[in-house]
Amino acid sequence: MENIKDNNVLNDPFLARMVQSLPLESLPGEFTIQVMNQIYASVEPVIEPEKYRRQMLWAYFLIGAGILSIALILFAIWPFFELNFKLDSSLILKFITASLSVLDGISNLIDYLKESTIQLSIFFSIFILFLVERLLRKGVTNNSSYML
Amino acid sequence: MMNNEVNIIHQVLNGNTGSYRFLVDAYKDLVYSLVIKIVRNRELAEEVTQDSFLKAYHSLGSFKNESKFSTWLFRIAYNTAISRTRKKTITTSTLDDYVIENFTIDAVQENLDSIDDTEKLKILKLAMENLNEDEHLLIDLFYFHHQSIDEICQITGLTDSNVKVKLHRIRKKLYMNMDEKLKRIQVGLGM
Numbered sequence: 001m002e003n004i005k006d007n008n009v010l011n012d013p014f015l016a017r018m019v020q021s022l023p024l025e026s027l028p029g030e031f032t033i034q035v036m037n038q039i040y041a042s043v044e045p046v047i048e049p050e051k052y053r054r055q056m057l058w059a060y061f062l063i064g065a066g067i068l069s070i071a072l073i074l075f076a077i078w079p080f081f082e083l084n085f086k087l088d089s090s091l092i093l094k095f096i097t098a099s100l101s102v103l104d105g106i107s108n109l110i111d112y113l114k115e116s117t118i119q120l121s122i123f124f125s126i127f128i129l130f131l132v133e134r135l136l137r138k139g140v141t142n143n144s145s146y147m148l
Numbered sequence: 149m150m151n152n153e154v155n156i157i158h159q160v161l162n163g164n165t166g167s168y169r170f171l172v173d174a175y176k177d178l179v180y181s182l183v184i185k186i187v188r189n190r191e192l193a194e195e196v197t198q199d200s201f202l203k204a205y206h207s208l209g210s211f212k213n214e215s216k217f218s219t220w221l222f223r224i225a226y227n228t229a230i231s232r233t234r235k236k237t238i239t240t241s242t243l244d245d246y247v248i249e250n251f252t253i254d255a256v257q258e259n260l261d262s263i264d265d266t267e268k269l270k271i272l273k274l275a276m277e278n279l280n281e282d283e284h285l286l287i288d289l290f291y292f293h294h295q296s297i298d299e300i301c302q303i304t305g306l307t308d309s310n311v312k313v314k315l316h317r318i319r320k321k322l323y324m325n326m327d328e329k330l331k332r333i334q335v336g337l338g339m
Contacts, residue, residue, distance in 0.1 A: 012291070020291070022272065
């Protein structure tokens with residue numbers, strides 16, 4: 001028996017020449033355009049370049065600044081908190097009142113969440129699904145990520 | 149791997165999506181000819197080829213230069229085609245070991261050499277039709293797509309020795325088929 005562990009047995013220039021002379025199955029000319037159209041319509045497979053990361057850092061900073069501004073505006077016009085920068089004794093009282101109100105609000109929210117298990121379940125399910133999706137995507141793309 | 153291909157992949161990963169067109173153009177017919185051996189249906193083969201290129205595009209970030217781009221792409225195409233046909237493994241038809249081992253190809257090669265190229269190709273085509281899709285695929289990968297044994301293992305998931313044994317048997321079977329066709333032609337011509 002020929003030693004098939006030796007690749008030379010399989011090397012057959014005669015057969016290779018013949019097989020290579022067979023006509024290649026070909027696709028219609030518009031195939032490339034069709035593939036590219038589908039690619040353009042889908043998400044980019046780009047590894048986040050440095051430039052993109054820098055742009056996103058600025059974007060996050062601006063979004064953060066915007067949220068902070070809105071929070072300050074809301075804080076200033078909040079009816080139970082009449083902001084007064086004069087340093088009088090009543091300011092401390094107002095701060096305490098405001099802080100207590102915020103804490104009270106958080107406490108109410110927690111109570112509400114405790115009572116509403118359906119909302120809690122939905123919230124945690126979405127959160128877990130989001131985490132799983134991110135982990136899976138990271139695993140599949142192996143260090144690459146998709147652009148927004 | 150060709151430098152040009154590496155450059156194109158870098159360009160695509162750096163956001164120049166349009167460059168991917170060059171890879172599609174370069175490999176579309178090769179991938180299609182491979183896929184059609186598995187699915188044996190032109191429309192489905194075109195669909196699978198398209199899916200393979202889309203999958204390859206989305207996974208391009210995970211492509212490491214450890215293998216040839218063609219091997220990596222063929223593996224994606226092979227898996228996509230296999231999953232579409234719901235097949236699980238490569239199967240080859242069984243032939244008697246004794247018949248295979250005692251068959252010598254030298255005489256067939258000599259006989260084939262004595263006829264003209266058109267006839268030769270006709271006989272090869274007919275002989276290939278007698279191979280099943282998996283046998284056809286392995287012959288194609290090794291002798292047409294220039295994939296090494298190691299690369300065929302990466303594409304199909306078969307072991308090194310398995311690929312060698314299968315290729316050895318398929319090659320002999322192909323020559324046996326060609327010999328049979330050749331004899332029929334010779335009898336028909338009264339040679």
